[in-house]
Amino acid sequence: MSKTKIAPSLLAADFGNLQQDVEMVNNSNADWHHIDVMDGVFVPNISYGMPVLKAIQKHATKPLDVHLMIVDPDRYIKTFADLGASILTIHYEACTHLHRSLQAIKAEGMLAGVALNPHTNVSLLENVIQDIDVVCLMSVNPGFGGQSFIENTYNKVKALKELINKKNAKTLIEIDGGVTSKNAAALTNAGADVLVAGSFVFKSENPTQTIEELKNIAG
Ligand code: DX5
Ligand code: ZN
Secondary structure, X not given: OOOOEEEEEHHHOOHHHHHHHHHHHHOOOOOOEEEEEEEOOOOOOEOOOHHHHHHHHHHOOOOEEEEEEOOOHHHHHHHHHHOOEEEEEEEHHHOOOHHHHHHHHHHOOOEEEEEEOOOOOHHHHOOOXXXXXXXXXXXXXOOOOOOOOOOOHHHHHHHHHHHHHHOOOOXXXXXXXXXXXXXXXXXXXXXXXXXXXXXXXXXXXXXXXXHHHHHHHHO
């Protein structure tokens, strides 16, 4: 029985056939739909927003793992709850009052996630780790799919796992960016619980089979 969750990132889907790609994920062995919302300010790219999320929600049957790469995410917590997000992840670097934001996410009935850019040290979460359901370690600089995996991520996974254990927290570790069949096993061995994969899944010949492959390799 596999314990690692696989979250295909719809950023790499065919937006002209979004329903088809969402249904592929529904019918696959994936665990979550990963949805990247970018504002062109926090990151140098704009992806999609509420109307597209609404369309995705209409067809999705698995939990929506919404990754907000936006400034001042507090403004939209309720909006994303209403759009059906199960996990709402905000960036550490975008929050002045992170603890308050996490409370607001949970008050809306969602799991609270915090994403860290590649340069952000995991030790900065020491005082708030027990309040976080998912830490998303960015293994590329956020903003684009299809980038190369940053090798220092392994050190961050290990350091984060130590912090979680030290604090007796139940936090899941999610890895986002450049995940492939080549690094999946090493990531889960280091302590990762959720693997996000965009290009590796959607640019492959048989995405359903690729998800299965990742699931098997990750263990
Ligand atoms: C990047 C996004 C990722 C992206 C991953 O800013 O947060 O979720 O879709 O894409 P790949 O797997 O292609 O690196
Ligand atoms: Zn993401």
